[in-house]
Amino acid sequence: MTETRHILVLGASYAGLGSAHYFLKHVYPQLPSDPKISYKAILVDPSSKWYQRHASPRAAASPELVPADQVFLDIEPGFKQYGEVFCFVQGKASSWDPEGRKVVVQRADGAEQTIAYHALILATGTKTYSPLFSLQGTAHTDIQAALRTLHGQLTTAKSIVIAGGGATGVEVAGELGETLNGAAGWFARRPSSIETEITLITNSSTLLPGLRPDIATQAETYLNRVGVEVRYSTKVSSTHELPDGRTKIVLHDNEQVEVDIYIPTMGAIPMSEYVPDHLKDEKGYVKQNNQTLRVDAAGPRVYAIGDVGTYSNNRIVDIFNSVPVMETNLQRDLLAAHTDVNARPVGQDRLYVGSKSEDLIMIPIGQSKGVGVVYGWKVPSWFVWLIKGRDYMVPKGKANIDGSNWAKEMPWKVKEL
Numbered sequence: 541m542t543e544t545r546h547i548l549v550l551g552a553s554y555a556g557l558g559s560a561h562y563f564l565k566h567v568y569p570q571l572p573s574d575p576k577i578s579y580k581a582i583l584v585d586p587s588s589k590w591y592q593r594h595a596s597p598r599a600a601a602s603p604e605l606v607p608a609d610q611v612f613l614d615i616e617p618g619f620k621q622y623g624e625v626f627c628f629v630q631g632k633a634s635s636w637d638p639e640g641r642k643v644v645v646q647r648a649d650g651a652e653q654t655i656a657y658h659a660l661i662l663a664t665g666t667k668t669y670s671p672l673f674s675l676q677g678t679a680h681t682d683i684q685a686a687l688r689t690l691h692g693q694l695t696t697a698k699s700i701v702i703a704g705g706g707a708t709g710v711e712v713a714g715e716l717g718e719t720l721n722g723a724a725g726w727f728a729r730r731p732s733s734i735e736t737e738i739t740l741i742t743n744s745s746t747l748l749p750g751l752r753p754d755i756a757t758q759a760e761t762y763l764n765r766v767g768v769e770v771r772y773s774t775k776v777s778s779t780h781e782l783p784d785g786r787t788k789i790v791l792h793d794n795e796q797v798e799v800d801i802y803i804p805t806m807g808a809i810p811m812s813e814y815v816p817d818h819l820k821d822e823k824g825y826v827k828q829n830n831q832t833l834r835v836d837a838a839g840p841r842v843y844a845i846g847d848v849g850t851y852s853n854n855r856i857v858d859i860f861n862s863v864p865v866m867e868t869n870l871q872r873d874l875l876a877a878h879t880d881v882n883a884r885p886v887g888q889d890r891l892y893v894g895s896k897s898e899d900l901i902m903i904p905i906g907q908s909k910g911v912g913v914v915y916g917w918k919v920p921s922w923f924v925w926l927i928k929g930r931d932y933m934v935p936k937g938k939a940n941i942d943g944s945n946w947a948k949e950m951p952w953k954v955k956e957l
């Protein structure tokens with residue numbers, strides 16, 4: 541009888557999709573052909589569609605600019621190319637038993653399924669406080685409902701507060717500003733008429749902490765250009781939904797502001813509820829070896845990839861750089877354990893080298909401007925528009941789904957010590 545060994549991937553976004561495709565394209569073909577042992581990749585996600593989260597600021601501003609059928613993409617068809625070696629389970633991992641090497645999944649059809657694994661890849665990411673900007677560990681229809689509500693509110697809104705001066709807050713403010721207020725003309729600093737008062741509140745003394753001050757100043761100029769005002773060193777203490785659907789915001793100094801729409805963009809929450817506490821840090825990120833990407837305390841052949849792991853700076857670029865590293869170590873582990881499941885690989889592991897905040901970041905601000913840095917070099921606004929702002933890279937998103945992002949193996953050569 542053939543033993544089927546499951547390579548179980550939890551989460552089907554940038555990290556989980558990349559891990560599954562890379563495994564099927566480059567690792568699986570190099571595993572021994574053995575009549576007694578076969579391997580199968582199982583990908584689990586509560587959503588049948590992947591949300592192009594990087595485009596969510598524009599999707600929030602207008603369904604015309606980013607239509608739903610372009611920003612939500614079906615997961616399963618991209619994996620048809622692999623046949624029986626792959627299986628997608630629409631469901632949510634609800635608990636994980638590292639000793640028993642199994643995960644319990646609450647399937648979308650209501651059934652509970654326990655999946656035993658030979659190797660486990662945790663790629664369940666982070667969620668944003670607002671359901672507009674990420675999957676929440678539920679179906680994509682929840683985001684679509686939140687987007688519909690916002691789009692309805694935008695037709696009459698006269699005041700909007702966005703909280704958070706990071707990249708998401710700046711992008712969302714820029715998109716809403718240009719959509720609702722238009723842009724300033726030549727030599728003007730602000731649009732000729734403001735339809736909707738938009739305020740970006742940050743508790744910091746600068747926008748985009750982590751980037752250099754001149755970039756932050758440029759970002760504010762571009763926000764002003766689309767009718768967005770920035771309020772610094774101001775913290776939101778609490779918010780209360782009013783009976784008429786508006787929001788009362790209480791600030792750190794007890795000042796109260798009532799607005800038509802309130803959008804929080806600060807922070808992210810790891811989606812790791814199913815992970816036992818001893819495997820998480822105090823914020824809920826999965827503790828791992830930040831170089832090999834293994835979760836050593838969870839037993840052999842367990843890895844964390846993408847936002848959910850401690851190695852990540854919560855950026856897609858970290859995922860693109862780390863998937864080949866994790867997969868090399870997975871392949872080494874699988875080959876070593878093929879005949880003896882307790883055997884570990886000998887020799888060097890492939891190691892991940894972390895990224896810096898100024899390695900690569902592009903922040904569109906409205907539909908024609910933006911700020912960015914590429915490997916420490918500040919790039920001009922037109923460059924940010926060309927690479928990201930003109931279409932928010934939505935057409936390129938398909939490459940995550942069909943695996944063409946990972947068509948080429950990124951090989952590794954063991955360095956002589």
Ligand SMILES: Cc1cc2nc3c(=O)[nH]c(=O)nc-3n(C[C@H](O)[C@H](O)[C@H](O)COP(=O)(O)OP(=O)(O)OC[C@H]3O[C@@H](n4cnc5c(N)ncnc54)[C@H](O)[C@@H]3O)c2cc1C
Pocket residue numbers: 550551552553554555556584585586587593594595596597631632633634663664665666667668673674675676677678708811814845846847848854855856857858859902
């Ligand atoms: C508005 C916004 C714009 C961004 N723009 C950029 C950008 O331009 N460039 C950049 O580098 N980064 C950007 N980021 C960051 C980037 O989106 C994240 O780094 C990336 O989404 C992380 O991918 P991931 O696969 O690790 O997890 P996520 O994208 O968070 O996806 C996690 C997946 O796991 C699933 N899941 C959750 N819980 C479970 C469970 N229990 N069982 C099974 N599945 C589960 C979810 O449904 C989801 O599909 C942006 C973030 C935001 C919020």
